Amino acid sequence: QKEVEQNSGPLSVPEGAIASLNCTYSDRGSQSFFWYRQYSGKSPELIMSIYSNGDKEDGRFTAQLNKASQYVSLLIRDSQPSDSATYLCAASAGSARQLTFGSGTQLTVLP
Amino acid sequence: NAGVTQTPKFQVLKTGQSMTLQCAQDMNHNSMYWYRQDPGMGLRLIYYSASEGTTDKGEVPNGYNVSRLNKREFSLRLESAAPSQTSVYFCASRPTGVEEQYFGPGTRLTVT
Numbered sequence: 001q002k003e004v005e006q007n008s009g010p011l012s013v014p015e016g017a018i019a020s021l022n023c024t025y026s027d028r029g030s031q032s033f034f035w036y037r038q039y040s041g042k043s044p045e046l047i048m049s050i051y052s053n054g055d056k057e058d059g060r061f062t063a064q065l066n067k068a069s070q071y072v073s074l075l076i077r078d079s080q081p082s083d084s085a086t087y088l089c090a091a092s093a094g095s096a097r098q099l100t101f102g103s104g105t106q107l108t109v110l111p
Numbered sequence: 112n113a114g115v116t117q118t119p120k121f122q123v124l125k126t127g128q129s130m131t132l133q134c135a136q137d138m139n140h141n142s143m144y145w146y147r148q149d150p151g152m153g154l155r156l157i158y159y160s161a162s163e164g165t166t167d168k169g170e171v172p173n174g175y176n177v178s179r180l181n182k183r184e185f186s187l188r189l190e191s192a193a194p195s196q197t198s199v200y201f202c203a204s205r206p207t208g209v210e211e212q213y214f215g216p217g218t219r220l221t222v223t
Binding site for chain 2: 004031034044046051088090096098099101103104
């Protein structure tokens, strides 16, 4: 059974702080990793993708991947109240790049 | 360019009724997927279609059937709805050669 585990939430940070979200995966055949943001009642929105070991930065977001440890993380710098959402980690595997999702971490950024 | 569209947005069924959830994409993507999301959980893959004319089971296919009608459309059918199928259903699509999937707005289904 392929599994993606996310650190238990909910997570609260003050505005302007760094939010750190973590994820581990069980399938060593997973090739690509994604972070989706989901606002309440809305569909998942892709915010970061990462394919190789190391860091990938996009604006205030940094994704980190360590395939040896089967670990993926997302850092959100200068957190804003608009970042308050559930963050879903997903791993891709298989010929059709099927996604396996974690259960999500609910983030609240306090003004 | 509407992206991925899903109909209906909301639906209430009685146990034993049948219905079809519709999904269409106008981005010429080859691969399409159906997921369900239960409260407090991530998304689970029901069925997928790697290309027009092919479909495969995902993690939770029991109680569902799918049809890839053409390249644009991928429908999900519940033949005899059960309360355990109360969920939010998301359709997604992915272009060939790209890893990322793009999601539709979802259908919120309640089975009583």
